[in-house]
Amino acid sequence: VDRSPAGDCLPSAGVADLSFEADSPPAPPAELLDRLPSYDWLLQGGGRQIFFPPLEAPGRPLDQRCWSSFMDLSRVPTVTEEVAREALLSFVSSKCCYGSAAAGDLVIQELKQQTLCRYRLETFSESRISEWTFQPFTNQSVDGPQRGTSPRLWDIRVQVPPMFHEDTRKFQVPHSSVVKECHKCHGRGRYKCSGCHGAGMVRCSSCSGAKRKAKQSRRCQMCSGSGRRRCSTCSGRGNKTCATCKGEKKLLHFIQLVIMWYNSLFEFVSEHRLNCPGELLAKAKGESLFKDENTMVYPIVDFPLREISLASQRGIAEHSAALASRARVLQQVSGVGAGARWETSGAGPLVP
Template sequence: MAHETVGSNLSQAMEPGAIRPHGRHMDVVTCCHITSHLRVKMRMETRFSDVGNCIHLSAGQSPGKRVGVMDLSFEAESPLAPPAELLERLPSCDCLLQGDRCCRSWNPGCQIFFPPSEAPGRPQEQRCWSSFLEHRVPVVTEEVAREALLSFVDSKCCYGSAAAGDLVILELKQQVLRRYRLETFSESRISEWTFQPFTNHSVDGPQRGTSPRLWDIKVQVPPMFQEDTRKFQVPHSSLVKECHRCHGHGRYKCSSCHGAGTVRCPSCSRAKRRARPARRCQMCSGSGRQRCSTCSGRGNKTCATCKGEKKLLHFLQLVIVWKNSLFEFVSEHQLDCPGDLLAKARGETLFKDENTMVYPIVDFPLREISLASQRGIAEHSAALASRARVLQQRQTIELVPLTEVRYWYQGKTYVYYIYGTDHKVYVVDYPERYCCGCTII
């Protein structure tokens, strides 16, 4: 994915009033996380570029002991964090709080910043629900029930239509359900180190200014309640270092032939044929070896990490995630229809409230709806308050019709359900099903 660079005019310091006390979790630009990760790597097994020299540190080995360059044939592709001395050139990096731990011991001057909170919407006015409760959904008649089943059967290749046309409807049980739905559209920001091949272009490093903090960077917000993920390069956070994969050579030894350029011939069982020419192996002409197809006989390959450029441009990448969190509740019913179908069913909107922050419904005549509203808002608030910024909330109450249809066909009684305003059908058991294992929902 191509990275977008945010203009330098966005690198403004956060207002002092935005500073919060230590003790809450927030995703921000950090030096602490990278440094602690580097120290763990050095204790176990680390390879990094140190002023142009290739140094290999193993567990229990003295840092001053120099060893030869390792065979890179099986080296992992994952990049290492830049050395700590390079990170010190980025004074604008804030520390990343993980749980209740902070990097104050490493950087006593670091500060914790949280996303700016939006002002809540206006308090809910007292509503008169009588007009809402007078609303009724259309009644499902026998004709509508039969047409819904016929339409359902016609859409299935292994269901016969004779039963749907000849059945005798015995009973219709209708019920109107209330479905409460809360949507919370939020924005979260995290930073991560990434890299790309360095092609001798200008480097936007700390020498060009102070990097803006995560929540100071202005970006275009997508349409409300539409999820999206975008990545941006944090201004003035770039630095150049030797490629960790090839140690600055641009190429590395081929892992298939180990640098020889040839491999043993698989056609002649890896044995050199010295028989008469008529019986020599056609694949290797009796030499017992073939040109390596991985490296085309060169014995080495262009480094896939730096693309042969020998150096990498490391920079902090801002990852912005816009997410739509959903809370749903369907009122109780006595009919045996799966709840997941009712959650997805099309309903008729009875009430809709949308604002930056919505208030719980407290006076709805059906108490379980009011309790669901309070619970949903509390859950979203607790889940998002410390790690994301709420951009918009929307809560709705919908009427979802549900009808149980009992019918008789060839001496047996069957049942199916019609749900939603678009008359979707759920069949428990259908008498004319031609292939086994087709429980269609």
């Protein structure tokens, strides 16, 4: 018999001697896994490892550019009074409580233009992480070390998504699979229910097992006078199917390759004296003066605005430092755009 915490003796006939469910790690202890020649480090470093990419060959040599042809700011569109008023009315209409009368009658007295340049660098990189994982073993084919040596993670060829499209994919490393007894249920496929201690019945919560409610002569209707009710945790079975192996008793362990493609962004807007939030300037559209796309782009040299040249050097250095030890750069694109920021001043009509 099993004895409940309150002292009730509950029958346990026909219930297998199963261990209670307990917290367990997502992966079994290292000693349960066979040591694979190329991946011993996984068993020593917590079951997860980031692989550093191989060094890439230097990019193309730097080309000298003549910036006079790029700095033709006549391509930047001008703003007329009609365009300014239309933009103001469009802004007013986007606000539910703004009236359009003042914007329509406003007398525009002056339009001030200030030209801005923006440098933008986008780096598309790939990083790879390997980790032990498992799934229920259902007698599927096992691709284990006996079939060959597992390739190094950066030697595994996969289909790269379109450039600058972020994505995450998972792959099973070839020849890394091994079948082991489930570490959660110790190969039983089930575990004893912790709610009823394997009995399938629990003390009635209505009468607290007394079969009758306090100060009442009739029997408890919730348990029909038995003092016990069917365990709701296991539906009266006394045990539950192991959630780890799904009742299969064994697990297929293998090394999983996780590949992440990520975009890193650096932006810089030239110095200005505009009372405008930075996020709005970042969304502004302008004329593209220059664009460079390659496996590795170079800093801009001798740009007419020195701060743009310095920003390009800083952006490339920041991306190189951040990605050098954890990712491989697949493609970079940099560019400089120019646009005009217009400030409008005006006055409302005089009211007699």
